[in-house]
Amino acid sequence: MARSINSSVPIFSWEKMDNETSDLEGQIRQRTHKVAELRERGMNPYANDFRVTHAIAEVPRDPQQLPPEPEIAADAPRYAVAGRLLQMNEKGKVAFLFLRGDGGEMIQLFVKIDYPDAFAVMKELQLGDIVGARGAMFATRIGKAAMRTEQLRLLTKAIRPLAGKLLGGQEIKDIEARYRHRYLDMISHPEVVEVFRKRARTISEMRRFFDERRYVEVETRMLLSTNGGATARPFRTHHNTLDVDLYLRIATELDLKRLVVGGIDRVYEIGRIFRNEGMDRFHNPEFTSIEFYQAYATYEDLMALTEELLERLAIAVAGTTEISFQGQAISLRRPFRRISMLEAVLERQPDLPEVQRSGLGLVEAFEAHVEPQLIQPTFVTHFPIEVSPLSRRNDRDPKMCDRFELFVVGKELANAFSELNDPLDQRGRFQAQAVLKQAGDAEAMDYDEDFCQALEYGMPPTAGEGIGIDRLVMLLTDQPSIRDVIPFPQLRPEGG
RNA sequence: GAGCUCGUAGCUCAGCUGGUAGAGCAGCGGCCUUUUAAGCCGUUGGUCGUGGGUUCAAAUCCCACCGGGCUCACCA
Numbered sequence: 001m002a003r004s005i006n007s008s009v010p011i012f013s014w015e016k017m018d019n020e021t022s023d024l025e026g027q028i029r030q031r032t033h034k035v036a037e038l039r040e041r042g043m044n045p046y047a048n049d050f051r052v053t054h055a056i057a058e059v060p061r062d063p064q065q066l067p068p069e070p071e072i073a074a075d076a077p078r079y080a081v082a083g084r085l086l087q088m089n090e091k092g093k094v095a096f097l098f099l100r101g102d103g104g105e106m107i108q109l110f111v112k113i114d115y116p117d118a119f120a121v122m123k124e125l126q127l128g129d130i131v132g133a134r135g136a137m138f139a140t141r142i143g144k145a146a147m148r149t150e151q152l153r154l155l156t157k158a159i160r161p162l163a164g165k166l167l168g169g170q171e172i173k174d175i176e177a178r179y180r181h182r183y184l185d186m187i188s189h190p191e192v193v194e195v196f197r198k199r200a201r202t203i204s205e206m207r208r209f210f211d212e213r214r215y216v217e218v219e220t221r222m223l224l225s226t227n228g229g230a231t232a233r234p235f236r237t238h239h240n241t242l243d244v245d246l247y248l249r250i251a252t253e254l255d256l257k258r259l260v261v262g263g264i265d266r267v268y269e270i271g272r273i274f275r276n277e278g279m280d281r282f283h284n285p286e287f288t289s290i291e292f293y294q295a296y297a298t299y300e301d302l303m304a305l306t307e308e309l310l311e312r313l314a315i316a317v318a319g320t321t322e323i324s325f326q327g328q329a330i331s332l333r334r335p336f337r338r339i340s341m342l343e344a345v346l347e348r349q350p351d352l353p354e355v356q357r358s359g360l361g362l363v364e365a366f367e368a369h370v371e372p373q374l375i376q377p378t379f380v381t382h383f384p385i386e387v388s389p390l391s392r393r394n395d396r397d398p399k400m401c402d403r404f405e406l407f408v409v410g411k412e413l414a415n416a417f418s419e420l421n422d423p424l425d426q427r428g429r430f431q432a433q434a435v436l437k438q439a440g441d442a443e444a445m446d447y448d449e450d451f452c453q454a455l456e457y458g459m460p461p462t463a464g465e466g467i468g469i470d471r472l473v474m475l476l477t478d479q480p481s482i483r484d485v486i487p488f489p490q491l492r493p494e495g496g
Numbered sequence: 497g498a499g500c501u502c503g504u505a506g507c508u509c510a511g512c513u514g515g516u517a518g519a520g521c522a523g524c525g526g527c528c529u530u531u532u533a534a535g536c537c538g539u540u541g542g543u544c545g546u547g548g549g550u551u552c553a554a555a556u557c558c559c560a561c562c563g564g565g566c567u568c569a570c571c572a
Contacts, residue, residue: 024506026541027523069530091535092528112529127522141530161506161522172507176564188507232571277571367572405572412572443571468572491564 027161031126035157038124045157050132053080056105059147063139069110069148072136079147080134081107082155084187085125095122096146099131104190109133110146118152128158162187179489192484198317199473199485203270203288205316206469209309210292215266220255222248222272228445229253229390232275235285248274252291253390253464254451257419260293260462261454268292270469281481282411282471285490293419293464299402302416302463303379306406307334310377310472317476325409325478328375336406340382344370358399359384374407383417389429389445391417408475416465423455 083101229251403417437444
């Protein structure tokens with residue numbers, strides 16, 4: 001079962017290249033020879049002295065506003081742009097090229113023999129090359145914007161031919177290839193890039209949201225000798241100098257609460273979490289969470305804050321609170337529904353047996369019958385104490401705790417509670433975890449003595465919350481799999 | 497971990513009631529001064545995932561293995 005990390009180093013060999021007979025190798029060899037040939041003729045195939053003056057998005061490309069080519073004014077503005085060559089239609093003494101640049105913006109180049117230098121360069125280009133062009137814009141006879149290319153430069157030679165759809169070709173359908181060679185996926189499917197842009201927007205907007213509220217962003221340790229803060233199996237690693245085994249964190253919770261004890265009343269961390277568990281559409285072994293903690297607040301305050309946050313993110317990223325996820329209409333407009341776990345289960349099973357009305361039985365019934373049905377955003381509150389080793393006991397019902405989870409499209413999106421700050425209670429909960437661990441529960445938390453001591457010094461009443469950012473981005477960008485919002489999702493190691 | 501399913505040219509696929517491989521796109525050579533999935537002529541390229549087996553003969557049937565996908569289980 002154990003598989004070592006792949007450390008093979010491919011050896012480049014001209015002889016091997018020249019002896020290869022496959023079509024792909026033949027194309028690579030042909031393009032490699034092209035590079036040498038261009039160098040011999042004094043053309044640098046990897047030139048970096050071309051100055052771009054405009055992003056393609058900044059170039060006027062509305063044909064209504066552009067003159068026909070023969071009427072380009074002598075002093076018309078010139079634009080220097082660059083991008084990847086995606087299509088080339090040669091028509092004898094004239095050629096049309098399509099470039100795609102940053103942001104997926106396209107521009108059409110018109111290269112004609114009247115500009116012999118540019119024309120000669122065009123003859124050397126191949127699909128996939130990165131090129132720079134300078135010229136004036138006009139409208140073609142069929143009413144499309146194009147740049148009369150007066151200067152054309154090869155900026156980077158593509159040695160390996162691009163696979164799949166560029167413009168009008170076939171899509172790459174091999175899902176493995178798309179994730180393993182994400183750059184190909186992005187070249188072939190510009191909408192993939194848009195998802196990553198939206199992911200970035202989600203996170204930056206989130207930062208802004210918390211910064212505005214005087215939260216302090218921190219980065220806590222990822223390598224830990226005690227593991228806690230969530231129920232999950234950890235990854236193990238080893239520190240050579242200390243000669244000690246360490247865990248990769250499964251949550252940021254305990255360190256953030258230590259910081260609250262230390263006096264940062266509002267703190268958050270956005271960062272990677274690692275859980276050594278199964279993978280599917282909603283789970284990647286490493287994923288990104290935000291956890292935030294606010295002193296002198298309760299989980300109820302966080303419900304209001306969460307509503308505000310999600311509504312704002314939806315507008316910032318999707319442009320509206322009324323989004324669609326995999327064909328289901330979802331409204332992220334405030335307020336969200338709130339219901340206790342027991343009420344939620346009773347709604348569907350009024351005759352619920354007594355043993356299922358509390359403790360693990362209740363959670364089981366909830367997960368089996370209710371969770372998948374919670375399509376619209378719903379806060380579920382009042383969790384049994386057994387599944388919440390770090391949350392504050394409810395003052396009226398000591399079997400329950402002051403906690404909520406937010407569910408959307410049948411999946412947990414956020415988890416929050418009023419934090420347990422009674423050190424004696426916390427020690428008892430850790431002990432219960434230790435018992436589970438001894439009984440073989442690999443997901444049980446370690447007894448964290450230092451954390452208990454921190455609480456003994458006194459943590460103000462605090463509420464904290466964690467949100468899975470990957471799932472949130474899936475929701476906001478309507479992506480069916482977590483792999484679609486992570487640039488390099490976990491796959492099996494390549495090869496045997 | 498279990499079930500289902502798939503693995504043929506760089507990409508997308510056809511061929512699979514067994515007779516040693518095809519198309520479109522891409523590539524290469526040629527023609528074309530306003531095209532836009534341009535067109536036309538010519539052309540390269542595959543030990544059909546790997547290894548066994550059945551057979552005169554296997555991409556095609558059988559078995560095993562490797563890899564992918566989906567579903568379930570596990571998992572917040």
